[in-house]
Amino acid sequence: GESVGLHLPTLSVQEGDNSIINCAYSNSASDYFIWYKQESGKGPQFIIDIRSNMDKRQGQRVTVLLNKTVKHLSLQIAATQPGDSAVYFCAENPNAGNMLTFGGGTRLMVKP
Amino acid sequence: GAGVSQSPRYKVAKRGQDVALRCDPISGHVSLFWYQQALGQGPEFLTYFQNEAQLDKSGLPSDRFFAERPEGSVSTLKIQRTQQEDSAVYLCASSIGTGDNEQFFGPGTRLTVL
Numbered sequence: 001g002e003s004v005g006l007h008l009p010t011l012s013v014q015e016g017d018n019s020i021i022n023c024a025y026s027n028s029a030s031d032y033f034i035w036y037k038q039e040s041g042k043g044p045q046f047i048i049d050i051r052s053n054m055d056k057r058q059g060q061r062v063t064v065l066l067n068k069t070v071k072h073l074s075l076q077i078a079a080t081q082p083g084d085s086a087v088y089f090c091a092e093n094p095n096a097g098n099m100l101t102f103g104g105g106t107r108l109m110v111k112p
Numbered sequence: 113g114a115g116v117s118q119s120p121r122y123k124v125a126k127r128g129q130d131v132a133l134r135c136d137p138i139s140g141h142v143s144l145f146w147y148q149q150a151l152g153q154g155p156e157f158l159t160y161f162q163n164e165a166q167l168d169k170s171g172l173p174s175d176r177f178f179a180e181r182p183e184g185s186v187s188t189l190k191i192q193r194t195q196q197e198d199s200a201v202y203l204c205a206s207s208i209g210t211g212d213n214e215q216f217f218g219p220g221t222r223l224t225v226l
Contacts, residue, residue: 008152032212043203043217044155089154093212098168099145100215102154
């Protein structure tokens with residue numbers, strides 16, 4: 001399959017630890033943000049989203065934090081599992097309803 | 113079919129050939145997007161359809177790139193006179209509505225231009 005993220009920043013964590021992946025976005029007018037997970041040979045898979053009127057949103061084992069002041073997003077994964085190994089992208093929606101602008105991505109490697 | 117499908121999954125073309133990439137979105141999804149993903153980078157927007165109308169094509173890199181969705185369902189991305197810099201994974205995504213809706217991505221077509 002296709003290899004994604006050959007030259008991306010890498011975060012290596014031990015299985016069971018918590019992971020934090022950070023992202024800086026570019027457009028202060030963006031009002032919708034999404035985290036995607038991409039495994040090799042597959043398309044991006046939705047993880048969690050957040051709107052600009054919130055600063056925190058929780059899902060199952062994942063939490064997204066939004067700091068609009070410094071245009072920063074983070075994705076926290078609790079009790080990281082080997083199946084979480086993938087490349088993670090943040091994306092912003094600067095024009096509601098239209099295209100997404102993706103960040104550069106971070107490769108997460110989980111050591112058993 | 114539960115998700116977005118794309119065909120072919122892999123395409124090798126000689127420089128100068130024309131290629132056509134197909135996307136079958138989730139049934140009933142109004143919005144359809146094409147993205148280009150170079151190796152080691154995030155996807156970059158190419159074009160957007162709402163039903164059969166192409167509302168945004170600002171991301172198409174040149175007039176060699178053309179996309180259509182004539183019946184508001186299946187979409188085709190065509191690249192004429194392919195060049196080596198066109199080598200990338202081409203991703204299709206669909207969403208149910210036109211607002212801030214989750215975009216569901218297909219597996220992509222990997223295009224290699226020799």
